[in-house]
Amino acid sequence: MYRAELLFRHHVSPFRPGTALSADEWDAMWADLVALMKVGVRVGKMVVVRPEDDHGEPSYAPDRPRTYVYRRQGAACRRCGTPVAHAVMEARNLFWCPTCQPD
Numbered sequence: 001m002y003r004a005e006l007l008f009r010h011h012v013s014p015f016r017p018g019t020a021l022s023a024d025e026w027d028a029m030w031a032d033l034v035a036l037m038k039v040g041v042r043v044g045k046m047v048v049v050r051p052e053d054d055h056g057e058p059s060y061a062p063d064r065p066r067t068y069v070y071r072r073q074g075a076a077c078r079r080c081g082t083p084v085a086h087a088v089m090e091a092r093n094l095f096w097c098p099t100c101q102p103d
């Protein structure tokens with residue numbers, strides 16, 4: 001879940017090779033992940049949606065965290081309204097917004 005959400009928060013396509021990330025992009029993503037995980041430990045649940053984006057359709061399942069893209073395929077992106085996409089890569093589920101995370 002953190003993988004899909006982190007890529008969304010940083011506008012990175014899940015199809016972009018890790019070797020194509022700049023050091024600055026990597027550092028920003030790492031710092032964001034560390035902060036998100038600290039919040040998760042403190043409040044006892046994953047919190048990944050920024051307050052300003054926390055509107056629109058409910059969580060993907062009862063008592064599950066609200067997410068930008070994780071398990072929301074076909075639902076409207078919380079930022080731009082584009083349907084969230086899904087694909088399987090190497091037996092892993094990918095969820096992303098094609099508009100917010102262009103190739």
Ligand SMILES: [Zn+2]
Nearest residue numbers: 077080097100
């Ligand atoms: Zn979007």
